[in-house]
Amino acid sequence: MTNVRDEIVYMDNNATTMVAPEVVEVMIPYLGNLYGNPSSMHTFGGLVGQDISDARRKVADLIGATPEEVIFTSCGTESDSTAILSALRTFPEKRHIITTRVEHPAVKSLCENLEMVTGHKYRVTRLKVDAEGMIDIDEYEAALTEDTVIASIMWANNETGNIYPVEKMATMAKQRGILFHTDAVQAVGKIPLDLKNLDIDFLSLSGHKLHGPKGVGVLYIKRGTHFVPFLPGGHQEHGRRGGTENVASIVGLGKACELAAANMEEENTRVKRLRDRLEEGLLSGVSQSRLNGHKTDRLPNTTNISFEFVEGEAILLHMNQHKICASSGSACTSGSLEPSHVLRAMGVPFTAAHGSIRFSLSTYNSEEEIDYVVEKMPPIIELLRKMSPFWKGN
Amino acid sequence: MWEYTDKVQQHFLNPQNVGEVEKASGAGEVGSLACGDALKLSFKADANDIIIEAKFKTFGCASAIASSSVLTEIMIGKSVDEALKITNEDIADALGGLPKEKMHCSVMGREALEAAIADYRGLVLPMAEGEIVCECFGVTDLDVIRAVNESNLRSVEEITNFTKAGGGCGKCEDRLREILREAVGKKAEVVNLDPPPKRMTTLQKIKQIEEVLEREVRPGLKKDGGDIELIDVDGDFVTVSLRGACKSCKKSQTTIKEYVEKKLRELVLDNLIVEEESQ
Ligand SMILES: Cc1ncc(COP(=O)(O)O)c(C=O)c1O
Helix, strand or coil: CCCHHHHCEECECCCCCCCCHHHHHHHHHHHCCCCCCCCCCCHHHHHHHHHHHHHHHHHHHHHCCCHHHEEEECCHHHHHHHHHHHHHHHCCCCCEEEEECCCCHHHHHHHHCHHHHHCCCCEEEEECECCCCCECHHHHHHHCCCCEEEEECCCECCCCCEECCHHHHHHHHHHCCCEEEEECCCCECCECCCCCCCCCCEEEEEHHHCCCCCCCEEEEECCCCCCCCCCCCCCHHHHCCCCCCCHHHHHHHHHHHHHHHHHHHHHHHHHHHHHHHHHHHHHHHCCCEEECCCCCCECCCEEEEEECCCCHHHHHHHHHHCCEECEECCHHHHCCCCCCHHHHHCCCCHHHHCCEEEEECCCCCCHHHHHHHHHHHHHHHHHHHHHCCCCCCC | CCCCCHHHHHHHHCCCCECCCCCCCEEEEEEECCCCEEEEEEEEECCCCEEEEEEEEEECCHHHHHHHHHHHHHHCCCEHHHHCCCCHHHHHHHCCCCCHHHHHHHHHHHHHHHHHHHHHHCCCCHHHCCCEEECCCCEEHHHHHHHHHHHCCCCHHHHHHHHCCCCCCCCCHHHHHHHHHHHHCCCCCCCCCCCCCCCCCHHHHHHHHHHHHHHHHHHHHHHCCEEEEEEEEECCEEEEEEEEHHHHCCCHHHHHHHHHHHHHHHHCCCCCEEEECCC
16 A cells, blocks of 8 residues: 655745654654663663763754753753743743734744733734834834733744844843843744844744654753743753653654754755745746745745735535645634634735645755645636636636 | 544535625624624525525634535525524534634624525624624624523633633723623523622722831931832832932832832732832
8 A cells, every 4th residue: 555645845944844754764763772761870870871962952053052051851842931031930920022923823823812821911022024024123122111020922933934133122122131032933944043143032933833743842041031830840851851851852853953954054045945846836836926935034834925805714525625735824724714814914915815835845846846736726716716706817 | 632523524625605796685793804704795685585606704713614604505595584694603503613712703604694585585694783882893782692592601711712702901800700691580590790899999908008108118218318109100110209308319219118019018019019219
């Protein structure tokens, strides 16, 4: 029997990525013979502890940090929550947070539920975005007050791929004694980052977005930044995150970071060219289609395109027939009834918001796949438009 | 991934009767682009009132397209009177069922059918009357009551799944709960009807804040030649204005946070947030 997964055209890498075969390979021994507890005194466990140290160094190298600044968590969401809650507990008297209207639910929902989580009410400034999804640095500056505890601004947006000027924003926060967190889950591995000379206090990343395993994440905590653990418990991670380590996944993440560093150049040249070819092919191949997001300040792998007058889920299901995997910001794919908060924040008109498709590539994509998708999409859109009461032709 | 039956997939991938009937006897249009789905249904009836042709145009997800397609199949061959008896449940059943979040697609089919038949008979639709409850999706109280009765709905969540009402900003949830309570009457058991936990009303809050400012805060400020005035209370946000010597004082922010806010949190409500009126 052939495995369907070998034949699919996978362009949904912002949702999750294929675990690199090299990563799988290094993980397997820890799911088998090497089951020791890294905290144990005996050599059998202790050696596993050294493998974790190696992984930590590889993660640190990828982001320009030192190993002591890296703690392992269970996912990107945990890293986000840990960073923000640590800041709130460090400055309990301050009651203001700055974030954006386009954050991933990992940050967005936390900010909406702070009262439930902390027992205190917080004032949350959610920075607006323009039609291209970019934030206004002046609005940000004006929002920084003495009462502000932390600014949490994503490095890159998962739906549009837009990149935000977090380096500069972190410096502006630091000058006012405000902590800065960035959700870099989509940025790490896709664009080069070097935290060494930056004023970023906390950074979150997640294994499964860079060809590592699911269920492992990292929180970077700048040396000198005060930290309050989210999961006190054992002495793991120097008491900063309790819980016996997810050894196999941590080792896998280390390998994934090593590969990401080696592939960074390709990601920003070949993958970017593939993305551009796909984008141009779709925008020119389908009339009344539009790009959602910023033309240039964007991850090299992401393109989000709206096909007007048709609905995203219907598009995705037809794509599924051709084994093409992508995502939609459409309401009907999410179980909620409104299109994605990101597209709404950008003011994408309703005619287009319901028909948005996000394609997110990786180094595993080929030119043939791009051409295949560019060929398959126009007839799908045409078919659905013929059925749409709003479609009046070109 | 939605769990669709084979029948839904079949009608989605190979929809029947797409288009518009020429010289239609009746046509109805429901939904809008903003809602995320819309359906235009048209049909032709012969001299005996039998529907001989029906076509649809749909903007929406797979189940919206499948519901429209199967509806045209059910209609054709029926008399107009019989067609009027088709319910949204009939449409969903013909598809082998729909995921509950998608039931509104079958409701849209039924509504378009009614609109088309009303058009055929030259009637004004009763549904066009009623009072809009959900502004996001333009759903009226009559739409809601009807869905509650026909599909035996027992919670606001179910109302949202069937009619979309409440699925947008959510402001109408209280009103939906009220309609539900009225529609179901006392006999039936309604879930999720507990009133929200009791909180201090704004008026009570203002009164207590004034008292605390007068008793605990003002005397201290006056000693330094200053004063404070309460400007506004909005939810947990208390806006004040510092007067006299306090106004020009560089420490005014500290005064407000360290002194005023602390006192108010201690003596009125511990989640109050005090801010200075912006100039
Ligand atoms: C921007 C962003 N932040 C956070 C997350 C959550 O990461 P995880 O799935 O590891 O919790 C994601 C993944 O969907 C993401 O795209």
